[in-house]
Amino acid sequence: MWNFSRHGAYTVKSGYYQIMNNIMNHTQAHQKDGNWAKLWHISTPPKIRSFLWRAARDYLPCRIKLQSRNIQVPSQCVTCESGLENNWHIFIDCPYAKECWKVAKFEELVSQCAREEDSFPKWLFKSLNKCPTTGQPNFSAVLWSLWRYRNEKLWNGVSRPPHITVSLGFDMVLRWNQAQRKSIQGQNSISRRNENVRWTKPPEPSMKCNVDTALFKEQRAVGFGTVVRDSMGNFMVSKTCVTCGLFDVKEAEALALLDAFKWTSSLELQDVIFETDSETVVKTIRSKNVDYTEFGSIIFGCGVQSNSRSSPFFQNPTC
Numbered sequence: 001m002w003n004f005s006r007h008g009a010y011t012v013k014s015g016y017y018q019i020m021n022n023i024m025n026h027t028q029a030h031q032k033d034g035n036w037a038k039l040w041h042i043s044t045p046p047k048i049r050s051f052l053w054r055a056a057r058d059y060l061p062c063r064i065k066l067q068s069r070n071i072q073v074p075s076q077c078v079t080c081e082s083g084l085e086n087n088w089h090i091f092i093d094c095p096y097a098k099e100c101w102k103v104a105k106f107e108e109l110v111s112q113c114a115r116e117e118d119s120f121p122k123w124l125f126k127s128l129n130k131c132p133t134t135g136q137p138n139f140s141a142v143l144w145s146l147w148r149y150r151n152e153k154l155w156n157g158v159s160r161p162p163h164i165t166v167s168l169g170f171d172m173v174l175r176w177n178q179a180q181r182k183s184i185q186g187q188n189s190i191s192r193r194n195e196n197v198r199w200t201k202p203p204e205p206s207m208k209c210n211v212d213t214a215l216f217k218e219q220r221a222v223g224f225g226t227v228v229r230d231s232m233g234n235f236m237v238s239k240t241c242v243t244c245g246l247f248d249v250k251e252a253e254a255l256a257l258l259d260a261f262k263w264t265s266s267l268e269l270q271d272v273i274f275e276t277d278s279e280t281v282v283k284t285i286r287s288k289n290v291d292y293t294e295f296g297s298i299i300f301g302c303g304v305q306s307n308s309r310s311s312p313f314f315q316n317p318t319c
């Protein structure tokens, strides 16, 4: 007796639906509270945004974290050589971190949020929330710079005063913003010259996720390329991967889209507009017809995934 269909009989559709349900429940179980949209929209280099995400998800390999995975390391903070090295210590309690926050003029914000919150992710989101938009890039840069200094001290024995650590972070944000402005000016002049450029910016505050594929028939493999940009057209995050299997073009395009759904969901990205250049995929997802082929199963997965997102829709840049 198969419990996941109305008549108790196994069907490809009900089987696939059950698998997708498990994937979605698994993904949702790992989602954490917090303003992830704000985090991904901070105007900093992508590597700082990725770092913030890893920190908020408790993925940074600090010593207490490593010990919890049975890896034999000392427990003392690398930077001050005292205190238990967890996120809270590295970024809030460590005397070196306190000096950095003081130099960066975020001392009051940091200590106020630390009094109000009892976990590092909550502290991080509250701090970002209370920080004015213009200050968020530098606030994020200090966090990133503290982590970088910790790693440089651990692996290369580097030692430097707090004001240098702060200015290295600030300088990185400054140079990135200058480069972004030049890049946007360059893009605008290219767009005016070349009317064939079809990519359009998503409306504020959405992001746009473009997916593309490459088939390697001899190697029996397919490559996915996925890139997310914000409403200013700035690069945010990207992913490439290759998976084995013999697929035709439309199956590969549908798989790439399904992979993009799951990946952006795991990054807690919200308000994402997905864009594929496969008209067949777009039309099939929008169609109400049931397709029992392998392609139909992938499309069914795309439909299930899109229903779990806040405002997904599809655009076809070649239409």
Ligand SMILES: [Zn+2]
Pocket: 077, 078, 079, 080, 081, 082, 083, 089, 090, 093, 094, 095, 096
């Ligand atoms: Zn310390």
